[in-house]
Amino acid sequence: MELSPFVDIGWLKSHREQVVVADVRWYLDGSSGAQAYRRGHIPGAVFVDLDRWLSGESGPRGLNPLPTPDVFAQGMGSLGIGDDSTVIAYDDAGGVIAARLVWMLRALGKSSALLDGGISSWGGPLETSVPQPSVAQFSATAWPASMLASADDVDQFPGLVVDARNPERFNGSLQVPSDPQPGHIPGAVNVPCRRNLDAAGQLLPATQVRENFYRADVTDATATISYCGSGVTACHNLLVMEHLGMGRGRLYPGGWSHYAALENRIAEL
Structure with missing residues (x-):
C-alpha cells in the first residue's frame, strides 16, 4: 500500500483491518511509554518500545543510534509486522516520537505513515487489553x-x-x-x-x-x-x-x- 507519510483518522478507520496500528509513546524525562499504553491505547494497537527496538545502545554513537538490522527485524516480527505489512504509527506528541518508526520503515521501502493528531484523534473508547500478535517474517535489511x-x-x-x-x-x-x-x-x-x-x-x-x-x-x-x-x-x-x-x-x-x-x-x- 503506497502511502503519504501522514494519514488522518478517517483513513485509518476505513482501512483498520488492512493495517497494523503501532503505539510509539516515549518520553525524554524517562516516563514509561509502556505504562501509558497499558492505561489506554487505540484498539488493537501494538506497543513499540523505542529503546528496545528502534534504538541501539547509547554511547559513542549518541543517545538513540539506529539499532542493528537484526534487532529491528526481530522487534517488528515479534509485533506481527511483516515485510508486506502497512503500519500506521501514533503517539501523544503530535507524531514527533512515532516518526522514528515511520521513517525507519519507509527508509527500507515499507508501507508506513503517521496518524495525524495521534491518539487524541481516535475519538472513541480506548483499550487496555494487550493484543498477542502472531510472529511475522520481517527481513533484516541494511540501513540505506x-x-x-x-x-x-x-x-x-x-x-x-x-x-x-x-x-x-x-x-x-x-x-x-x-x-x-x-x-x-x-x-x-x-x-x-x-x-x-x-x-x-x-x-x-x-x-x-x-x-x-x-x-x-x-x-x-x-x-x-x-x-x-x-x-x-x-x-x-x-x-x-x-x-x-x-x-x-x-x-x-x-x-x-x-x-x-x-x-x-x-x-x-
Missing part, C-alpha cells in the same frame, strides 16, 4: 547509506543542516542533561518540528508548514540533513518535508548528543 549522514558528512555538507529541536536548545539558552554542550552544529538552521503542529497535535495547513521551512531557506529536502538531540524528532521534519512534496532528506542519527561530544567540535550559539 544514501539516507544517512555522519558527523563528517555534516561538516562537509554543501546543503542545509536542519535542527529540529526547540529554539531554546538550538540557541543554547537551555541545556538539557542529554546535551554535551549548549548550542547547535555550526551553520545549522532551526526548523522546530513542533511548530509544524497545532495545539491538538495535528499538522498545520500546508501553506503554514511550508513557511516554517521557507523562513530557514529550506525549499528542497534532497539538499538537507536533518538532526535533533538523538535522531528521533528529526525524523518528523523529514516526513513533513516529504509530505509537502519537497523530496527526501538524510538523517543524522547521532544528532547533537553525538556531535557535541566529539573532540574538536565546538558549538555555535
Whole structure:
C-alpha cells in the first residue's frame, strides 16, 4: 500500500483491518511509554518500545543510534509486522516520537505513515487489553547509506543542516542533561518540528508548514540533513518535508548528543 507519510483518522478507520496500528509513546524525562499504553491505547494497537527496538545502545554513537538490522527485524516480527505489512504509527506528541518508526520503515521501502493528531484523534473508547500478535517474517535489511549522514558528512555538507529541536536548545539558552554542550552544529538552521503542529497535535495547513521551512531557506529536502538531540524528532521534519512534496532528506542519527561530544567540535550559539 503506497502511502503519504501522514494519514488522518478517517483513513485509518476505513482501512483498520488492512493495517497494523503501532503505539510509539516515549518520553525524554524517562516516563514509561509502556505504562501509558497499558492505561489506554487505540484498539488493537501494538506497543513499540523505542529503546528496545528502534534504538541501539547509547554511547559513542549518541543517545538513540539506529539499532542493528537484526534487532529491528526481530522487534517488528515479534509485533506481527511483516515485510508486506502497512503500519500506521501514533503517539501523544503530535507524531514527533512515532516518526522514528515511520521513517525507519519507509527508509527500507515499507508501507508506513503517521496518524495525524495521534491518539487524541481516535475519538472513541480506548483499550487496555494487550493484543498477542502472531510472529511475522520481517527481513533484516541494511540501513540505506544514501539516507544517512555522519558527523563528517555534516561538516562537509554543501546543503542545509536542519535542527529540529526547540529554539531554546538550538540557541543554547537551555541545556538539557542529554546535551554535551549548549548550542547547535555550526551553520545549522532551526526548523522546530513542533511548530509544524497545532495545539491538538495535528499538522498545520500546508501553506503554514511550508513557511516554517521557507523562513530557514529550506525549499528542497534532497539538499538537507536533518538532526535533533538523538535522531528521533528529526525524523518528523523529514516526513513533513516529504509530505509537502519537497523530496527526501538524510538523517543524522547521532544528532547533537553525538556531535557535541566529539573532540574538536565546538558549538555555535
